[in-house]
């Protein structure tokens with residue numbers, strides 16, 4: 001019998017999400033079929049993407065990870081026509097909804113990938129190419145035994161540091177105090193970033209962050225909301 005060598009086995013990647021497909025509405029299904037070819041980025045690119053060629057210009061790039069139904073990304077894209085926007089999400093109904101809105105609002109500055117950010121970013125995004133990254137209300141994984149599934153961890157922040165331009169801005173928000181404190185600790189300890197709000201402080205709510213469904217849910221639960229803004233070191 002053949003004994004697999006555990007040292008040689010690839011480490012199983014801990015996912016920060018559970019793929020709950022939910023039900024796609026017929027309109028979302030239609031949007032995925034007809035609009036994803038137009039606004040979608042490859043799910044498994046063989047080389048890093050040439051974003052200037054994809055958007056047809058050299059505008060600054062904003063990346064949103066886990067955009068949900070796309071409320072923040074749409075607001076950003078609509079109010080910043082001189083900025084390009086990439087959205088990553090694994091939830092297909094959310095992607096379908098966003099595609100419908102991109103088309104309805106005739107936005108030319110948004111592209112999306114239905115992909116896990118942890119494996120997609122290293123394949124798809126060139127170093128020092130993203131100006132702004134936003135991660136709003138990432139899944140809190142609030143039970144102690146699930147904390148390891150949180151997206152904001154040192155290894156993931158290393159990857160964000162790689163893709164961001166010097167002085168690029170990382171915006172985070174959560175309504176789970178324990179996760180907010182974890183984010184602050186991880187970011188403060190990271191040598192690639194400095195706290196735009198001052199050492200050890202949470203940030204005021206950024207004007208660009210609209211109220212999303214998840215924030216509303218947090219409000220109903222009586223949760224405070226914590227914002228963080230960090231800048232990529234210039235050296």
Ligand SMILES: C[S@@+](CC[C@H](N)C(=O)[O-])C[C@H]1O[C@@H](n2cnc3c(N)ncnc32)[C@H](O)[C@@H]1O
Pocket residue numbers: 016017065066067068069088089090091094115116117118135136137138139140151212213214215
């Ligand atoms: C709690 S929801 C928040 C959605 C949205 N940001 C908002 O504020 O309404 C978190 C989202 O992150 C997505 N997500 C979690 N891990 C992800 C990953 N590794 N890559 C892409 N999306 C992810 C989930 O599918 C989910 O839709």
